[in-house]
Amino acid sequence: MSLTANDVNKIAHLARLGIDSQDTESYAKDLSGMLDLMTQMSELNTDSVEPMAHPMDQAQRLRPDVVTEHNNRDKFMSIAPETEAGLFLVPKVIE
Amino acid sequence: MHTKSLTELSHGLQTGEFSSVELTQAFLTRIKQHQNLNAYITITEELALQSAKAADARIANKKAEALTGIPVAQKDIFCTLDVKTTCGSKMLDNFLAPYNATVIEKFNQAGAVMLGKVNMDEFAMGSSNETSYYGATKNPWNTNKVPGGSSGGSGVAVAARLAAFATGTDTGGSIRQPAALCGITGLKPTYGRVSRYGMIAYASSLDQGGPMTHSAEDAAIVLQTMAGFDSKDSTSVDLPVPDYSANLNQPLTGLKIGLPKEFFSADLNAEMAAKLSEAIDEYRKLGAEIKEVSMPNLKLAIPAYYVIAPAECSANLSRFDGVRFGHRCENPIDLTDLYTRSRGEGFGKEVKRRILMGTYALSTGYYDAYYVKAQKIRRLISDDFKRALTEVDVIMGPVTPTPAFGIGEKMSDPVEMYLSDIYTIAINLAGLPAISIPAGFINEMPIGLQVIGNYFTEAHLLNIAHQFQQVTDWHQQTPKGFE
Numbered sequence: 001m002s003l004t005a006n007d008v009n010k011i012a013h014l015a016r017l018g019i020d021s022q023d024t025e026s027y028a029k030d031l032s033g034m035l036d037l038m039t040q041m042s043e044l045n046t047d048s049v050e051p052m053a054h055p056m057d058q059a060q061r062l063r064p065d066v067v068t069e070h071n072n073r074d075k076f077m078s079i080a081p082e083t084e085a086g087l088f089l090v091p092k093v094i095e
Numbered sequence: 096m097h098t099k100s101l102t103e104l105s106h107g108l109q110t111g112e113f114s115s116v117e118l119t120q121a122f123l124t125r126i127k128q129h130q131n132l133n134a135y136i137t138i139t140e141e142l143a144l145q146s147a148k149a150a151d152a153r154i155a156n157k158k159a160e161a162l163t164g165i166p167v168a169q170k171d172i173f174c175t176l177d178v179k180t181t182c183g184s185k186m187l188d189n190f191l192a193p194y195n196a197t198v199i200e201k202f203n204q205a206g207a208v209m210l211g212k213v214n215m216d217e218f219a220m221g222s223s224n225e226t227s228y229y230g231a232t233k234n235p236w237n238t239n240k241v242p243g244g245s246s247g248g249s250g251v252a253v254a255a256r257l258a259a260f261a262t263g264t265d266t267g268g269s270i271r272q273p274a275a276l277c278g279i280t281g282l283k284p285t286y287g288r289v290s291r292y293g294m295i296a297y298a299s300s301l302d303q304g305g306p307m308t309h310s311a312e313d314a315a316i317v318l319q320t321m322a323g324f325d326s327k328d329s330t331s332v333d334l335p336v337p338d339y340s341a342n343l344n345q346p347l348t349g350l351k352i353g354l355p356k357e358f359f360s361a362d363l364n365a366e367m368a369a370k371l372s373e374a375i376d377e378y379r380k381l382g383a384e385i386k387e388v389s390m391p392n393l394k395l396a397i398p399a400y401y402v403i404a405p406a407e408c409s410a411n412l413s414r415f416d417g418v419r420f421g422h423r424c425e426n427p428i429d430l431t432d433l434y435t436r437s438r439g440e441g442f443g444k445e446v447k448r449r450i451l452m453g454t455y456a457l458s459t460g461y462y463d464a465y466y467v468k469a470q471k472i473r474r475l476i477s478d479d480f481k482r483a484l485t486e487v488d489v490i491m492g493p494v495t496p497t498p499a500f501g502i503g504e505k506m507s508d509p510v511e512m513y514l515s516d517i518y519t520i521a522i523n524l525a526g527l528p529a530i531s532i533p534a535g536f537i538n539e540m541p542i543g544l545q546v547i548g549n550y551f552t553e554a555h556l557l558n559i560a561h562q563f564q565q566v567t568d569w570h571q572q573t574p575k576g577f578e
Contacts, residue, residue, distance in 0.1 A: 003455075007455075008451065011451050011454050011455050011458070012451060014454050014458060015409060015413075015450050015451065016413075016416070016431065016435050016438060017435065017438050017439060017442070017447060017450055017451070017454075018435040018436050018439020018440070019439060019447060019451075020439075023444070027447070027448065030448055030509050030510075031448070031455065033508075033509065033510045034401055034452055034509070036510075037397065037398050037401060037510055037513070038398045038401065038402060038465065038469075039398075040394070040395060040398050041395055041398045041399065041402075041468050041469065042464075042468070044392070044395065044475075046468060046471035046472065049471040049472075049474050049475060050471070050474060051470035051471050051473075051474065052470050052471070052473045052477060053300060054286075054300060054330065054526075055285075055286040055300070055477070055524075055525060055526020055550075056286070056287060056332060056550070058287070058330065058332070060329060061329060063326065072193060072194075075193045076193055076419065076420075078193075079190065079191055079420045080418075080420060081417060081418070081420075081421075081423035082423070088418050088419055090418055090427075090430055090433060091427050091428065091429050091430055091432070091433055092429075093429075093430055
């Protein structure tokens with residue numbers, strides 16, 4: 001299976017990932033190479049196999065619903081690119 | 096001082112032969128002398144000397160533990176409070192972590208002295224340390240060769256004796272492969288044994304931290320500090336931590352070793368096969384029985400891994416959006432532009448390749464064909480190991496197809512690079528523990544032997560590795576110029 005430069009641009013948009021236009025062809029080639037590798041998987045019938053998500057098939061652990069974290073707002077603000085009055089700033093979303 | 100084992104260092108500190116400050120200074124001097132290797136991204140000199148002073152006081156008060164006062168190189172994937180934590184990426188070049196990873200907390204409590212943060216492939220994606228934003232790390236055995244990856248800086252720091260030991264993380268071989276290529280010992284524990292809290296995530300169902308050391312004896316001491324249940328990691332396993340040093344000297348008489356015929360096929364490089372065969376002969380002499388086993392689905396490990404790991408990475412790395420921390424582009428015109436350009440500028444090519452692959456594999460219409468299919472194959476591979484491990488106690492095999500390759504040699508073809516992980520990634524898919532130990536040299540470059548055990552049998556693997564290191568001296572070799 002091979003992907004085109006157009007496919008790569010669509011996937012990059014889904015991932016909100018900027019890629020240089022001169023690199024699009026090389027990503028298309030690399031991803032096609034990876035997909036070729038993956039076609040080996042379809043040679044094996046896995047209809048009756050249960051997918052494995054966790055090596056120990058462990059279920060998500062529950063914990064009591066109590067506050068365990070301290071309020072680190074100032075700390076988190078101090079490493080943010082742009083903040084104001086304890087809030088993260090982003091470009092205007094609603095006109 | 097820099098050639099001593101952890102036990103010897105601890106003894107030296109506690110008997111007053113040298114202080115932690117002296118030991119720390121000796122390593123800091125070596126780090127500066129060998130900066131051409133590019134092993135460290137950040138050297139935390141001031142912090143190290145402060146910790147060393149505190150360790151000396153603790154030793155004087157007879158409150159020392161096994162690692163108190165001993166200098167460590169931390170992989171730059173572990174969050175360190177108020178210390179730059181880059182994960183090898185431009186994205187986090189300005190990131191001062193707001194908290195410590197559990198592993199870092201444990202080393203702090205043990206009184207270990209952090210010398211700095213070591214180089215790695217960007218977001219742990221790579222097998223050569225060449226994808227780091229901070230430049231390639233060089234192999235001290237031959238500086239034209241790669242040290243392996245992604246924990247390449249850790250491998251080099253230990254091999255060149257720029258730290259007494261190091262930490263690494265292993266998602267598809269990232270502890271074992273650099274350990275093999277640098278001639279040191281590296282243990283990937285069972286999935287869930289070491290906390291992932293504060294360890295920047297690549298592929299969460301595969302990632303696992305572990306020790307990178309000169310010997311199995313050292314690895315036992317380091318794992319003792321790293322291992323244990325952590326309520327902050329939702330996949331941490333709540334089982335007691337055994338004494339990893341207690342059984343190192345158990346004889347290996349009657350040990351059943353399985354050699355998968357798929358690992359030792361005609362594809363295996365002849366020199367590598369010969370070296371491994373010599374290593375396995377040592378085990379025969381130690382009283383082990385050797386048996387062939389078969390794991391027919393191993394060949395599908397690479398395709399399954401390169402679906403699962405990119406899929407998980409594309410989800411994990413969505414947090415790097417230029418809003419709360421990390422790189423943000425200049426003058427974004429709107430929110431989409433902010434996301435797209437911040438991520439476009441912050442991530443390197445290999446990371447982008449894997450985000451694209453993962454996004455594609457998880458997108459509507461492809462999810463079943465790729466991600467679910469890969470998870471089913473993951474089950475079959477895991478079952479292969481389970482079956483083999485009912486017939487034998489441990490499985491042995493190569494770590495890498497060849498010794499270290501040249502810097503730049505495989506960068507143009509990503510699939511070629513991925514294939515170099517062929518002997519390590521199946522173990523991550525199954526979640527099993529495995530150790531890489533030095534097993535000789537090919538063309539003056541070290542190679543490793545891999546020992547794979549059943550779940551939570553780290554103590555047994557360390558025993559098996561230690562017994563080998565009692566009858567061989569591969570692990571005691573030091574590259575020229577670093578003695």
